[in-house]
Amino acid sequence: MKIVVLAGGRSSERNVSLSSSAKVANALRSKGHQVAMVDLFLGINLDYIRDVEDLFTDQQQDVDLDISDEVLTADDINALRSDGSTQLFGPNVLDVVSKADIVYIGLHGEDGENGKVQAVLDLNNIPYTGSGPLASGIAMDKGISKQVMMYNNIKTARFITVYKDNPKYDVPFDFPVVVKPSNGGSSIGTRIVQSQSEMADAVQDGFRFDSEVLVEEFVKGREFSLGVVNGTAMPAIEISVNDGWYDFQHKFQSDTAAKFQTPPDIPEEVHDEMKAIALKTFRVLKMANYGRIDFLWNDSGLYVIEANSLPGMTPLSLLPQEAEAAGISYEDLCNSIVMGKVKALGLNFA
Ligand SMILES: Nc1ncnc2c1ncn2[C@@H]1O[C@H](COP(=O)(O)OP(=O)(O)O)[C@@H](O)[C@H]1O
Ligand SMILES: [Mg+2]
Known part of the structure; x- marks a missing residue:
């Protein structure tokens, strides 16, 4: 099968995604699939590529698995694109993914997890692994x-929501509490707070990543x-x-x-x-x-x-x-995710 592993994107977990996706791509190649890894945000420059089909290979590719612990901000990530454009789908991404039988979503954090990418793929009739837009957005x-x-x-732990545009709240639980961005991941922006005096700082830190911050009872x-x-x-x-x-x-x-x-x-x-x-x-x-x-x-x-x-x-x-x-x-797991989705969708490939 021809598979695009869609990776990177614009979220603060971009690096995690690139690293894990390279592994997934090789795992799928080891199962005989023709795989291309595509960076959702940076896209692909096709000027020097003879044929898009050449991007797909069943040969193992070098993987750099070191993950930087640098938390990337939107500005850091936007700066990666030389032309200053900021739209999520980078150059030629849709062209390349539409050549695949199925897309393995290797994104992490906001961009892939919130369901918007899945919605774009749905609208373009491109099958992909994992949950659809609604479930992704909810989760x-x-x-x-x-x-x-x-x-x-x-x-699940009791919680209250604090809104950036109206950040008034009383903590109705005993300390410690857990303060976390409502939309986030990898524990980025999450803190365990021991006392009221640390609350303002923790909530402000959470607002760096989302306009809503949850304060949860510590379990x-x-x-x-x-x-x-x-x-x-x-x-x-x-x-x-x-x-x-x-x-x-x-x-x-x-x-x-x-x-x-x-x-x-x-x-x-x-x-x-x-x-x-x-x-x-x-x-x-x-x-x-x-x-x-x-x-x-x-x-x-x-x-x-x-x-x-x-x-x-x-x-x-x-x-x-x-x-x-x-x-x-690991190889079987990656393959069964793809094949499970292929089966659930009733897709048929020669
Ligand atoms: N209510 C809680 N009580 C105790 N520990 C918590 C609670 N919520 C989160 N944690 C700790 O924080 C970690 C990250 O929180 P989580 O909600 O999973 O956010 P993320 O999406 O960043 O993984 C959890 O793996 C757990 O160790
Ligand atoms: Mg978690």
């Missing part, structure tokens, strides 16, 4: 997705994550950090990496319940193909932290490790 917005969960009796407990692939819950993975919490450094920098254990050392009935809640969350948020639901567990039970419609696919990421525990290699 990306932590405030909205928590409301949908609460309505469906899925336990003390063990942290788990559980992937769903083509309707099946993977074994959960436990995340533990020696120092602090599961922040950006622990997520992406190998020298401070969190410890993972999958399958987790928990009672079977808790694991089964976590799987059932993950599948239910996946369904009520209208997610499709694959995704990941994150949990906290303590004496009061299981809390959903958030749903990820585009879970990380770097070597340190959770879903690939869970799949491994289920006997599914």
